[in-house]
Amino acid sequence: MTTSNLNAPHFKDADKARQYLEAQVWPHGPVCPHCGVIGEHYELKGKSTRPGVYKCRACRDQFTVTVGTLFERSKIPLNVWLQAVYLLCSSKKGISSHQLHRTLGITYKTAWFMSHRIREAMKDPVFTKMGGGGKIVEADETFWGIKPGHHKKKGGSVHKEKIFSLVERGGHVRSFHVPDITSKTLRPLMLQQIEYDTRLVTDEGSAYRKLQRSDFKSHKTIKHKSGIYVRGQIHTNTIENYFSTLKRGLHGTYQHVGSRHLKRYVGEFDFRYNNRMALGISDTERTDRALQGISCKRLTYRRTDAEMEKTT
Numbered sequence: 001m002t003t004s005n006l007n008a009p010h011f012k013d014a015d016k017a018r019q020y021l022e023a024q025v026w027p028h029g030p031v032c033p034h035c036g037v038i039g040e041h042y043e044l045k046g047k048s049t050r051p052g053v054y055k056c057r058a059c060r061d062q063f064t065v066t067v068g069t070l071f072e073r074s075k076i077p078l079n080v081w082l083q084a085v086y087l088l089c090s091s092k093k094g095i096s097s098h099q100l101h102r103t104l105g106i107t108y109k110t111a112w113f114m115s116h117r118i119r120e121a122m123k124d125p126v127f128t129k130m131g132g133g134g135k136i137v138e139a140d141e142t143f144w145g146i147k148p149g150h151h152k153k154k155g156g157s158v159h160k161e162k163i164f165s166l167v168e169r170g171g172h173v174r175s176f177h178v179p180d181i182t183s184k185t186l187r188p189l190m191l192q193q194i195e196y197d198t199r200l201v202t203d204e205g206s207a208y209r210k211l212q213r214s215d216f217k218s219h220k221t222i223k224h225k226s227g228i229y230v231r232g233q234i235h236t237n238t239i240e241n242y243f244s245t246l247k248r249g250l251h252g253t254y255q256h257v258g259s260r261h262l263k264r265y266v267g268e269f270d271f272r273y274n275n276r277m278a279l280g281i282s283d284t285e286r287t288d289r290a291l292q293g294i295s296c297k298r299l300t301y302r303r304t305d306a307e308m309e310k311t312t
């Protein structure tokens with residue numbers, strides 16, 4: 001008999017979904033979101049109380065696992081939310097709002113809101129520099145779509161959106177929606193993101209030629225124009241493979257990504273790559289990490305949510 005992941009109880013039942021979320025968000029027991037105290041709580045069990053409501057002995061306030069998160073006050077049942085998070089986390093090339101709308105039986109508008117909120121949860125909660133310890137970081141750029149106010153042209157890239165990515169070989173990727181590919185834009189970004197003790201590999205693009213000797217421990221370039229793609233460890237194949245998945249997803253799944261949302265979509269591909277199968281992370285574990293991200297975004301949620309509502 002096959003066991004479909006989608007048959008799991010937390011995908012079928014809202015109360016099971018709440019219990020599942022509690023286990024993800026509170027691995028050491030409930031944490032009061034009002035005062036931050038752990039373990040000083042009891043569950044309210046009155047007839048009129050819905051399950052999963054706790055009362056904090058420290059601050060006397062009530063809370064649930066969804067208080068202050070994007071799930072709070074959502075009309076969508078929690079199990080359907082978990083289905084959406086799972087689908088977005090397990091589909092290598094993403095899943096469109098149209099597909100979510102059809103699969104989950106929700107309106108397109110709701111699907112759009114849900115997927116953007118989930119993308120917010122996929123952002124890295126803590127900033128650490130990439131590379132260091134002599135590790136290799138590849139940097140490269142790719143182009144996508146057409147910038148607002150521009151028209152399609154045959155050559156050049158002036159009219160296209162620019163995505164700049166850094167990938168630590170064997171590690172994580174970090175992508176940025178940048179205004180241009182100049183050293184003025186990219187050098188400060190690289191200095192901010194990458195440790196000095198890093199072996200940087202790029203192509204021979206002019207933005208990278210202007211890096212200083214003192215910026216990184218070493219900087220090797222690969223001469224694509226001369227038809228040379230690999231010299232031992234000097235190549236940008238890792239980042240090019242990443243771009244290939246990203247572009248297949250943007251072209252095949254998302255198609256019309258607006259300039260102002262591009263950053264979020266790219267962040268979604270970064271998240272899946274950083275929690276990829278090759279690092280031993282299963283679809284379920286990747287989903288659990290996104291769920292934990294949702295709970296980390298308690299405080300910032302309201303502002304971003306208001307922003308989203310304005311854009312439709």
Ligand SMILES: [Zn+2]
Nearest residue numbers: 032035056059
């Ligand atoms: Zn409290």
